[in-house]
Amino acid sequence: MRDCFEVRDGDALGRIGALNVPRADRTVETPALLPVINPNIRTVSPARLEAEFGAEILITNAYIIRGTDDLRERALSEGLHEMLDFSGAIVTDSGSFQLAEYGEIDVTTREILEFQHAIGSDVGTPVDVPTPPDATRETAEADLATTEQALADAEAVDTGEMLVNAPVQGSTHLDLREAAARHADGTDLDVFPVGAVVPLMNDYRYDDVVDVVAAAKRGLGADCPVHLFGAGHPMMFALAVAMGCDLFDSAAYAIYARDDRYLTVRGTKHLDDMEYFPCECPICTKHTPDDIRAAGDRERERLLAEHNLHVSYGELRRIKGAIREGNLLELVETRARGHPAMLDGYRALLDHARQLERHDPAVKGSFFYCSAESARRPEVVRHHDRIGRLDAPDRLLVTEGNAPSGDRFDAAWRLLPPFGPVPRALSETYPFTAELPDRTDPAACEAAARGVAALVDANPDTDVTIAHDDWPDSALALVPDSVTVERLGARPDRDGA
Numbered sequence: 001m002r003d004c005f006e007v008r009d010g011d012a013l014g015r016i017g018a019l020n021v022p023r024a025d026r027t028v029e030t031p032a033l034l035p036v037i038n039p040n041i042r043t044v045s046p047a048r049l050e051a052e053f054g055a056e057i058l059i060t061n062a063y064i065i066r067g068t069d070d071l072r073e074r075a076l077s078e079g080l081h082e083m084l085d086f087s088g089a090i091v092t093d094s095g096s097f098q099l100a101e102y103g104e105i106d107v108t109t110r111e112i113l114e115f116q117h118a119i120g121s122d123v124g125t126p127v128d129v130p131t132p133p134d135a136t137r138e139t140a141e142a143d144l145a146t147t148e149q150a151l152a153d154a155e156a157v158d159t160g161e162m163l164v165n166a167p168v169q170g171s172t173h174l175d176l177r178e179a180a181a182r183h184a185d186g187t188d189l190d191v192f193p194v195g196a197v198v199p200l201m202n203d204y205r206y207d208d209v210v211d212v213v214a215a216a217k218r219g220l221g222a223d224c225p226v227h228l229f230g231a232g233h234p235m236m237f238a239l240a241v242a243m244g245c246d247l248f249d250s251a252a253y254a255i256y257a258r259d260d261r262y263l264t265v266r267g268t269k270h271l272d273d274m275e276y277f278p279c280e281c282p283i284c285t286k287h288t289p290d291d292i293r294a295a296g297d298r299e300r301e302r303l304l305a306e307h308n309l310h311v312s313y314g315e316l317r318r319i320k321g322a323i324r325e326g327n328l329l330e331l332v333e334t335r336a337r338g339h340p341a342m343l344d345g346y347r348a349l350l351d352h353a354r355q356l357e358r359h360d361p362a363v364k365g366s367f368f369y370c371s372a373e374s375a376r377r378p379e380v381v382r383h384h385d386r387i388g389r390l391d392a393p394d395r396l397l398v399t400e401g402n403a404p405s406g407d408r409f410d411a412a413w414r415l416l417p418p419f420g421p422v423p424r425a426l427s428e429t430y431p432f433t434a435e436l437p438d439r440t441d442p443a444a445c446e447a448a449a450r451g452v453a454a455l456v457d458a459n460p461d462t463d464v465t466i467a468h469d470d471w472p473d474s475a476l477a478l479v480p481d482s483v484t485v486e487r488l489g490a491r492p493d494r495d496g497a
Contacts, residue, residue, distance in 0.1 A: 004019060005223055005225040011327075012242040014319070016030065018030070019032070019191075019247075021123065024089040028057045030246040032057055032246070032247055032316070033250055035059070036249055037058055039071050044254070046085055049086070050088055056088045057090070057247075059092070062092035076118060079119060080121055089122045091122065092119075092125060094109070095107055095127060107127065108127065109153040109157070112125075117162050122162060124164050125193075126165070126166075128147040128167040129147050129150075130196035131143040132196060151184060164189045166187050168194050174215040177212055178215040181215070181220045182219035190225075191225050191227055192227065194228050194229060201230065207348035210352070213228065217244045226244055226247070227249070229249065232312075234315040236345070238315070238331045239332050253312060254308075257302075262277075262308070264278065267338060271292060271300075282310065329377060332346055350373055350376040350377065353377060353381045362430070363429075368434070369434055375444050380447055384420065385454075388458025390421075393410035393411045394463060395463045399414070400415045400467060416448065417448040420448040420452050420454070420455065421451055446478055452483060
């Protein structure tokens with residue numbers, strides 16, 4: 001087990017954790033945001049990030065510091081914490097981004113890790129090879145071999161109390177991602193960044209991001225803190241946390257501000273297009289869009305960057321609250337409705353419902369059915385997988401109506417979309433206390449029909465009758481032929497989406 005990370009609460013694959021960073025003498029609560037600090041440009045100072053935004057951890061680039069004479073001398077003489085004026089944990093990158101951009105860098109893993117240790121970094125990074133999305137398998141395998149050698153080189157460096165990243169690469173080849181993660185987990189390294197996903201996010205390929213992270217998570221143990229490299233937009237934090245990411249680094253707050261772009265949890269707006277600010281942060285409550293447009297360039301950039309930070313930190317607090325309350329997937333669904341690409345990401349997340357189910361708590365507060373996607377949630381999968389454990393009588397009625405008064409059946413269970421058959425004794429237990437709309441959609445009925453099929457498959461000798469309240473044909477077609485089907489009553493427009 002890794003001593004540096006402890007999981008304290010969870011929902012889906014999301015978790016609230018504690019990352020112990022011994023060199024900084026800090027324990028960072030996750031999910032956590034790491035603002036990126038450009039050593040040459042400080043839009044918001046690290047001291048203000050700590051004092052005003054509550055930043056516990058940040059990230060900067062050791063390769064840039066090493067290659068800039070005055071920065072290198074200051075970092076070596078003063079130490080990174082003194083140079084940046086930040087007392088929290090500091091993560092340093094190695095130059096891998098520059099390697100991806102320019103094709104080569106003039107430093108080895110040993111050299112850059114020794115430099116990171118010398119300047120006082122708390123979490124260092126080896127020189128891995130970020131393979132871009134859609135690379136050929138041959139390229140991805142060759143790059144991955146180089147990255148795995150970098151991890152071996154990193155293990156051989158005496159880094160003392162400094163934690164070390166073990167990046168997980170593999171491009172969009174999911175089996176390579178999983179294998180790379182399993183290899184990284186087998187090292188003595190400490191934090192596990194999923195790398196080379198920024199091009200996917202830039203192209204709004206959030207479904208591919210989910211698949212890549214899911215593959216990495218399959219190869220990593222539950223004690224592995226996962227950093228989603230380059231994930232800085234708050235609109236996708238909830239989705240990434242639900243998939244099991246613990247750390248995010250953001251240069252977006254500053255980069256977007258330089259282009260007069262304003263971050264929200266539903267996307268990005270341009271300052272020129274705004275008449276009102278839809279936010280309650282200190283910047284937006286004290287200024288109007290006209291005020292900020294009238295400011296000088298540096299002041300406008302600072303104000304927008306501060307708003308972008310407020311909305312990012314606010315979203316992470318909202319996510320932590322959702323994990324505590326057990327409604328993280330409801331938050332993810334809300335965010336998914338803000339952008340079609342996010343909806344693709346949410347649907348991809350539910351493609352991995354069985355993977356989520358293995359970690360999802362069995363008991364939470366309430367289950368809200370909000371859309372057809374809710375029929376695919378881990379709670380539904382869990383019920384269908386376990387329905388065979390229920391003791392079914394010889395003659396069973398499963399009904400959306402009330403239990404009958406006669407003795408035609410040995411028992412009458414509830415027919416509860418999207419779950420399907422539910423013994424009445426379980427009606428007051430999670431998730432069968434679900435809040436459902438009156439107009440149940442076809443997806444919920446189809447999921448319930450699959451639950452009926454699972455019950456029949458597990459109890460082939462039980463005589464099952466279902467009484468439905470005007471199910472659509474698409475759901476009835478999924479009910480096994482051995483089941484007697486009765487209709488309770490009709491309701492208009494039931495086949496509507």
